[in-house]
Amino acid sequence: DADVTQTPRNRITKTGKRIMLECSQTKGHDRMYWYRQDPGLGLRLIYYSFDVKDINKGEISDGYSVSRQAQAKFSLSLESAIPNQTALYFCATSVGQGHGYTFGSGTRLTVV
Amino acid sequence: QKEVEQNSGPLSVPEGAIASLNCTYSDRGSQSFFWYRQYSGKSPELIMSIYSNGDKEDGRFTAQLNKASQYVSLLIRDSQPSDSATYLCAVPNSGGSNYKLTFGKGTLLTVNP
Numbered sequence: 001d002a003d004v005t006q007t008p009r010n011r012i013t014k015t016g017k018r019i020m021l022e023c024s025q026t027k028g029h030d031r032m033y034w035y036r037q038d039p040g041l042g043l044r045l046i047y048y049s050f051d052v053k054d055i056n057k058g059e060i061s062d063g064y065s066v067s068r069q070a071q072a073k074f075s076l077s078l079e080s081a082i083p084n085q086t087a088l089y090f091c092a093t094s095v096g097q098g099h100g101y102t103f104g105s106g107t108r109l110t111v112v
Numbered sequence: 113q114k115e116v117e118q119n120s121g122p123l124s125v126p127e128g129a130i131a132s133l134n135c136t137y138s139d140r141g142s143q144s145f146f147w148y149r150q151y152s153g154k155s156p157e158l159i160m161s162i163y164s165n166g167d168k169e170d171g172r173f174t175a176q177l178n179k180a181s182q183y184v185s186l187l188i189r190d191s192q193p194s195d196s197a198t199y200l201c202a203v204p205n206s207g208g209s210n211y212k213l214t215f216g217k218g219t220l221l222t223v224n225p
Contacts, residue, residue, distance in 0.1 A: 033212065042217035043156075043200070058212070090155055097211050098163070100202070102144045103155040 002064050003027045006091050006104035012079050013111055016053040021076045025090030031094040033101065034058075034066065038088040043090070049074055081111040114139045114202050115176040118216035126224050133199050133219050138182070141206025145177060145184045148200040150218065156200055160186060191223045 004025045013019050023032065035047040045058030047066040055066060055112075063085060066073045078085055088108050092101035113144075114121065115138040125131045129136040144163050148156035158164055162168045162175040174187040184203075188195055 031211065035215075038217070040217070043215040045214075048212055069174060088153075097204075098144045099154075100148075100158040100161055100215060102158070106155050108153075 001107050002105065004104035005091055006089075006090060006107050007062055008016050008107060009105065011110070013109070014081055019078045019081055019109070020092075021078075021080075021089055021109070022074045023074045023076070023092045023104055024093050025072050025091075025101060025104075027072075027093050029095050029102075030071065030094035031096055032068070033094070034064075034074070034076045034094045035083075035090045035092065036060070037090060037106075038087050057086075078109075079110075081109075083111045085099065085109065114203070114214050116198050116201055116214050117130070118199075118201050118219050121220040122222055123219055124224060125191050125220045127191060127193060129191050129223075130165075131191045131195065131221055131223070133186040133195040133201075135186075135201030135203075135216055135222065136182055137201075137203040137214075139203060140179075140182065141204045141205050143206065144203040144204055145175070146213065147173075147175060147184075148202060148215075149195075150198045150200060152197075153172060177178055188221075188225045189224045193223050196223050197220075197222060 033048040035043045049055045049068045091104040147160040150156045160175040172189045176185045200218045201216040202213040
């Protein structure tokens, strides 16, 4: 099993629908992150969490919300999806200062 | 906003050549630096980390860091077609416990057989 698991892998949804992307990890890391990746724009941080009670906005949090249900689970929600939220979404974990991230396999989301 | 800059490429090299990928960053206080490889449609994979000025070698990969010039590079020796991917430079914010990485937009490398 993968260390960082994202579900679903692919999703097509309609404008205005609420959608949740899920991330779970078995690495035991406290720090979890949600990024989106768009061609030409790179990886941009949406939200991050350092423990269950510590959730922080990233550079592009508008239109998104998150929930840290447990140390191992961090979900991203689009309250009312719009087409410009079509992107590849990655969850990542880290053990902390001075360490890199481990990424999940990604969720390709298309909003039509 | 901390910035991490990379040439977008594409960088095209023949098989067996040395590929050189460059990255500059704006946060002078950054202490650790990372290179990720990302195949098309896949997730980024950490391939190198470097913390001190100078070179760090791992197999065919060498990371080079110059903190005074705020410059980090990745050299790939004996490039193989399987090295064809986008390479992302990542730099953390400096100071405090608010640890998060800023990524460059990546350099697309193509290794031609």
